[in-house]
Amino acid sequence: MSEQNRSSGLAPDEQRRAVRRRYAQIASEESSCCSASDSCCDDQNELNNQLGYAESETTTVAEGANLGLGCGNPTAIASLQSGETVLDLGSGAGFDCFLAARKVEDTGRVIGVDMTPEMIEKARDNIGKNNATNVEFRLGEIEHLPIADEVVDVVISNCVVNLSPDKQQVFDEAYRVLQPGGRLAISDVVLTAELPDGVRGDPESVASCVAGASPVSELEQILSAAGFEQIQIESKEESKEFISEWDDDHDVSDYVVSATIEAIKPVH
Template sequence: MDLTPEEIRNFVQAWYGTLAQNGGCCGSSACCEPQPAAVYPADLLVQLPPEVAGFSLGCANPLAAAHLQPGERVLDLGSGGGLDCFLAALQVGERGQVIGVDMTPAMVRRARQAAARLGLRQVEFRHGYLEHLPVATASVDVVISNCVINLVPDKNRVFAEMFRVLRPGGRIAIADVVVKGSLPASLQADPLAWSACLAGALEVETYRRGLEVAGFVQVTLIPAGEAGLTLDHIAEGIPFSALITAFKPALTPPSTPQTAPA
């Protein structure tokens, strides 16, 4: 029996609410492998207290592909406990801004408490859904996300929202779980597999086309992990972590009217 989008959302929200309160990991979930120390550079993690640096449910490091610059405005989709937001804040500096959006109230509370302890005034966390982002149109330079979009049933709506909130010329750097080929129907109907970042894994080319239909250009999708790993090395039907980048086209300046020669 197929799960409805509302059933998926409710189960995922309850699951991650429990993790936020207990500070635990999701066991066999791909979202917890590897641990933060194996994903992020040590010189970044050491700048945060252990209780913040050690809590992550991501599948890779989207910041490695984001190439953040001082003063940029960054949006993190599914910000969880806030680790990627805090690391992004260290890169954009006090002149920049980082906004985290998460649908789980317990995660938002946890992240806000951590931000207050860290004194990072350029970071804020908002409660909201990725399909309807509480963010103004054309207001951010970079969108990041870490192992979250796979949890959303309507991914095309998320792609459209990412495009909407980005300024012309803006970019995305997404870590997510995807799959070559198809997943078994039994897995897609398993609520535990949804929360474990498996059942919602989008097929690689479907992911790419979805971003292009939303308006993105220069879409790249590569397996996360060791250097030189390509899609050719990935087995069919097995979900894996990927880094996805793309750009919103810059506005084309209007042409200057030509003056007819006298």
């Protein structure tokens, strides 16, 4: 499959521009909110809890890394071990990378990839604030990862794959960089009902993690086509509580919910 494999009504280049524009603005404005409406910022601690982060996690990462942009906690499902190499797709300001770095310890390594220069700059500034000597951030698209073949143990991501206009290419790339036996542990949104035309073709809806979501069945097919096995996608109905606040004009929880996406690259 190619760039024709997309859920939104936007052309690929237009979708990338909309996403890059939104997250550049968030990085530049020092925002800690999950949407431009600020509606999810009233109680950041409650949001962190809803996303699955323990208080011990959110308080150990220096301020400025957690922008409240996720829809789950991928490090909670990744079973990270000391010494592993972790890749975060769409790493933003680095919050999940810094959590992963603590779990893989000094013998491990964490690489964050993001296509927004402003986010990369912000994340790199956060390395020193978190004394994260085993973390690095690289500018690049998740469809074309700046990573060598078979060097990663675990690929994580938090509400980013839905933003891509070519999800097959994303998972093909994840498969390429994973070592045999490596695993995928992703939090993302999945489509549960057909989107209205006005939402599907809206750049803001695409960039805010709604209009680019795919149904579970489609994601299963994409992962299988990439070569992954032991595919498990579990929807989180309780996520509707915070997703309903993502848009002031629509209750987008009628169309998308958060999910965990797990899979293994087989050993042949």
